[in-house]
Amino acid sequence: MDSDPHQWINEHGDYLYRYAILRLHNEEQAADLLQDTLLAAWKGHSSFAGQSSIRTWLVGILKHKIIDHIRKEIRNRNLAESVENDPTSAYFNSNGSWSEAPQVWKxxxxxxxxxxxxxxxxxxxxxxxxxxxxxxxxxxxxxxxxxxxxxxxxxxxxxxxxxxxxxxxxxxxxxxxxxxxxxxxxx
Structure with a gap:
């Protein structure tokens, strides 16, 4: 495997970038994750066993970076914002109990x-x-x-x-x- 990351960028950069944009719908995040992917690949290139193509290996790393990014984003979401956007939130108060109890049906x-x-x-x-x-x-x-x-x-x-x-x-x-x-x- 060629250990020159510049070669990876020339051969696979556009493909990886498009792959990330299609999944993230954000150019800045896609560029950041592409950079993280290439850095991780460069650091771990000695462990590449050659059982797949370089592009397949790089896409695998990128997939993991995207999944990690999405998980982190979900964890960091502002809960109050999510509650405000939930159409059912009008029925509940800040501690999660009914703001107005349902009427009893006889x-x-x-x-x-x-x-x-x-x-x-x-x-x-x-x-x-x-x-x-x-x-x-x-x-x-x-x-x-x-x-x-x-x-x-x-x-x-x-x-x-x-x-x-x-x-x-x-x-x-x-x-x-x-x-x-x-x-x-x-x-």
Whole structure:
């Protein structure tokens, strides 16, 4: 293997840089990680066994650098910023408890499901949800589809499904409290 890093830059630099940009979407970070990759390769070139091409070896180092960078970025995220951007944060206070406790429902859920007026309000509230939330809510909670089936049909992971369902249920809760429970004396 040629131990001259300048040769690596000439032969593989553009490829590695494009590889990093496609994954990071940030030119400055891509350049930094390319530099880190070449430095790590130069320091460890004596351990290169030659079982792959130099480019494959360099891409492997770059992949690890990208993964480490992403992990570090996730750890360093400002939690308060994340909470502010979470649409469900309005329901909770700073210590994580309900800012306003959910209203108690006195109706029997089975009877409610037979009540056409309730079904109409529920359909109206579900119609106000973002499309993906509405879709997974209908598939999972209304039609009773299994998690795997919903994930495959919506092309999402089980974790994403549970996040979408949580947000959909919170949105429905608020809407039903306004348009169903708030009508207590009118019904």
């Amino acid at each position: 109706e029997n859920p089975e009877e409610l499901c037979r009540n056409m007026q309730f079904k109409s309000v529920l359909d109206s509230c579900a119609g106000k949800l973002p499309e993906k939330q509405r879709m997974v809510f209908r598939l999972r909670d209304i039609l009773g589809e299994e998690t795997d089936t919903v994930c495959k049909s919506c092309d999402i992971t089980p974790t994403h499904l549970h996040v979408l369902l949580h947000r959909a249920r919170l949105g429905l809760r608020k809407c039903l409290e306004l348009h169903w429970l708030g009508q207590g004396e009118k019904r």
